[in-house]
Amino acid sequence: MTKKALYLEDLNIGDTFKSEEFTLSKNDIITFAKQYDPQDFHIDEDLAKDTFFNTLSASGWHTAAATMRVLVDSIPLASGMIGAGVELSWPNPVHPGDTLSTTSVIKDITYSQSKPDQGIVVLESTVTNQNNEVCMINTSKLVTFRSKS
């Protein structure tokens, strides 16, 4: 990582960050789901056919976790990416082998009145697949710090 660490005062509304592309394989999807979200549509291609999804689809929690990985790698907040809260939606499912990427935009910045060294940054991250379909929108409230200097 050679990116410059970002403090609260370095960030502006509208700043945009693009992630690397990432992919969830069939094996990745089934392995994650067997541990955390063992429902037919996430763990078995045949059983998935008779479900809401019609075909094997990643757990939304898997998409969220894999997205966190590329956000951590692409947005170098100096004190780390610390979520106070988040809103997620999953407009389209993620299928095995989909090529995903994330574009994140700073939507709001609030400086704390009581803790002058910190603020809340609202970051909206949109995950799209190779067909430009939106698979997840993650709107996070991130606890972010000023530099100590």
Add this chain to the structure above:
Amino acid sequence: MTKKALYLEDLNIGDTFKSEEFTLSKNDIITFAKQYDPQDFHIDEDLAKDTFFNTLSASGWHTAAATMRVLVDSIPLASGMIGAGVELSWPNPVHPGDTLSTTSVIKDITYSQSKPDQGIVVLESTVTNQNNEVCMINTSKLVTFRSKS
């Protein structure tokens, strides 16, 4: 699983579901975070001391995924637990060995006007630790179906 499968018409505002207890070990926390959220406070006890958390703490995505597992096991929705969207907050961190459990309450039910076989159930799941501290609140909009009969 001998629980009766639940359809939309079986659910009422105020219905409450309690999960089994669950625990994230130090190894669980580090293994998950190395793959999905490799930040100092989630992957290394020593490095965590100089961070916002002061001590090794689970990734919020790990807490969310592990919570999904106990929700799937404790709430037998007939067509599965299908999230259209969710709001999460993490009021307190999860530490290795904490004993967690989840209480879920149906807060709202909306029947679809355009798709009479389905509705949206708003489920608020509160994750507490052994000291009765709230570690996560998950408010999910679940796509839920009527029975076909």
